[in-house]
Amino acid sequence: MSAMVEIDNAMKTYEGGFEALKGVTLSIREGEILALLGPNGAGKTTLISCICGISQPSGGAIRVGGHDVVSDYREARSLVGLVPQEVNLEPFEKVWNTVRFSRGLFGKPRDDAHIEALLKRLSLWDKRDNQIKELSGGMKRRVLIAKALAHDPRVLFLDEPTAGVDVELRRDMWRIVEDMRADGVTIILTTHYIEEAEAIADRIGVISKGELLLVEEKSALMARMGRKELRIELQAPLDAIPESLSDYDLALADEGRALVYSYDTAAERTGIARLIAALAEKGIVLRDVSTRQSSLEEIFVGLVHDGEDAA
Ligand SMILES: Nc1ncnc2c1ncn2[C@@H]1O[C@H](COP(=O)(O)OP(=O)(O)O)[C@@H](O)[C@H]1O
Ligand SMILES: [Mg+2]
Structure with a gap:
């Protein structure tokens, strides 16, 4: 066209x-x-x-x-x-x-x-x-x-x-x-x-x-909106994300007391089960988990905000 x-x-x-x-x-x-x-x-x-x-x-x-x-x-x-x-x-x-x-x-x-x-x-x-x-x-x-x-x-x-x-x-x-x-x-x-x-x-x-x-x-x-976050509350805080978990899109939050995993809801596999197993293998004990969906609204607000930072 x-x-x-x-x-x-x-x-x-x-x-x-x-x-x-x-x-x-x-x-x-x-x-x-x-x-x-x-x-x-x-x-x-x-x-x-x-x-x-x-x-x-x-x-x-x-x-x-x-x-x-x-x-x-x-x-x-x-x-x-x-x-x-x-x-x-x-x-x-x-x-x-x-x-x-x-x-x-x-x-x-x-x-x-x-x-x-x-x-x-x-x-x-x-x-x-x-x-x-x-x-x-x-x-x-x-x-x-x-x-x-x-x-x-x-x-x-x-x-x-x-x-x-x-x-x-x-x-x-x-x-x-x-x-x-x-x-x-x-x-x-x-x-x-x-x-x-x-x-x-x-x-x-x-x-x-x-x-x-x-x-x-x-x-x-x-x-892009299809990204979700899995928030994992930990029993004991972590100083850093273990090397063996570097394949995952992970971030530490709440001064090491939580791990935030971002994953693609459109993907065939979310990787959640594998991640939980890997955490258990490292002896990391979970206290609670929750998920949330990022929205276009957040993407939009984030973009506009970044624009303000650059200005
Ligand atoms: N005739 C005008 N004279 C001076 N400034 C204007 C005039 N029209 C709009 N502006 C300013 O230009 C900016 C963009 O306005 P506008 O295009 O109406 O934005 P939007 O439609 O996205 O709300 C605003 O800061 C507005 O105050
Ligand atoms: Mg207008």
Whole structure:
């Protein structure tokens, strides 16, 4: 598959000198769903704004469908649909017009059947003649989605789409994302709900302090998540891990009173039985054992934290 969005060393320094993007390089394949994870202030919205042409990068280059977002703005922009983080609708405008005008803005011919289908799919059809100000927060979000899809974009950006939305809208949203994926639309979403990224993304990127710390296939990341820890409390503390156990991924904890064994849950053998036998052979007496699973959340927090240490 070819690259739909190419981000080459993108930088953004805001007025006042704050560096929100410090050279992000990323290639997004046509038809994939990429989730960008990162804490508040990481630069997710800034990156999306630069790709969508709302904000100009201070350095580097960004292309959408081969069109440079600065020099070839119109072409690049017409390929992109954006569901923004903040609701930015005209309060006195009617739902129908809001969505229809948005299509017109991109120079696409009027297509009332398409707008009707969109509004029906988003459960907005009954509200088509209502003014935006008469809608609930969840419905305004639905209008934002309809608006983003009105001109048949090839790339859809969803910036924190589910922050504070109800279960029903969340479910509708994922149904729409699935439909769009089936149509071959490339989807980039930002979130700080990790389970959400886990559920729908093909690839996961982690961004922190304006830098992309990692981009990885979800399946590879899940395999990494499959690590578990076996904690073995010892009767008598150890000074060091015995030489004969150097094959195992072991660490001493709690001033030698515990051994922590990390193993891969996806592996054919965990090695636990062999390790316990080896400990018994060394005359090491166990007091208690427990296991715990490392989560994507921990991997994520660890990464972001390491990023802070380096800064
Ligand atoms: N217009 C702006 N002027 C100055 N600083 C900004 C502006 N917009 C965002 N920032 C700063 O840039 C950083 C990244 O913001 P943003 O891209 O919104 O992060 P995220 O979407 O990951 O929460 C933040 O520290 C934010 O305060
Ligand atoms: Mg944001």
